[in-house]
Amino acid sequence: MPPTARERARAEITAEITDLARAQLATVGATGLSLRAVARELGMVSSAVYRYFPSRDDLLTRLIIDGYDALGATAEEADDPTAAPAERWLAVCRAVRGWALAHPHEYALLYGSPVPGYQAPRDTVPAAIRVGVVLGRVLGDAARAGRLPAASGAVTGTISEATAEVLGGEHPALDDTVRARGLLAWSSLFGAISFELFGHFTGAVTDADAFFDAAMRDLAGLLGL
Structure with missing residues (x-):
């Protein structure tokens, strides 16, 4: 069964988050990785990003x-x-x-x-x-x-x-x-x-x-x- 529109949207946003997080690795390193900073880059409130990655550690694991x-x-x-x-x-x-x-x-x-x-x-x-x-x-x-x-x-x-x-x-x-x-x-x-x-x-x-x-x-x- 093909993914639903909601599933596609979630996958796209997840990919955007991880792409921005990889870019952070180049500037602040893994220790400086911040979900709040990623949220700002995406123009999202922090609470919205936490729906995709509940914590920084979850993002690091990904x-x-x-x-x-x-x-x-x-x-x-x-x-x-x-x-x-x-x-x-x-x-x-x-x-x-x-x-x-x-x-x-x-x-x-x-x-x-x-x-x-x-x-x-x-x-x-x-x-x-x-x-x-x-x-x-x-x-x-x-x-x-x-x-x-x-x-x-x-x-x-x-x-x-x-x-x-x-x-x-x-x-x-x-x-x-x-x-x-x-x-x-x-x-x-x-x-x-x-x-x-x-x-x-x-x-x-x-x-x-x-x-x-x-x-x-x-x-x-x-x-x-």
């Missing part, structure tokens, strides 16, 4: 989920299952970095300093792990295609069942050692991007593109891709 979903969709679109595992890995990593550089304020909301007084609900988790699912799919596909070294079994009991499911699922070539490396590689991807985006590589890296590609290829090698 922005966080939207950001993770946009980043996850970018990673999913970059993955070509027909390519070699190492090239799939590199293409996804490049796409994630590209999104971060194009959306620095949204990236900072996701991976920057925590917002004081805000605690993200579990509703954010499915969106937050979308990039990890893509990276795990590359790892799992490589294992099922016989393109990973045999599992070493040197590390056990360190990776949760939920994380193991994200990082390739069950396969003899995927033990906790490989998954621990997968988790390290996943976190290292965002560590490298955060260092670049937040200025920690200034004076240390002369060619950011070349450095990133080399680092991601090293991570692929660590995983046996």
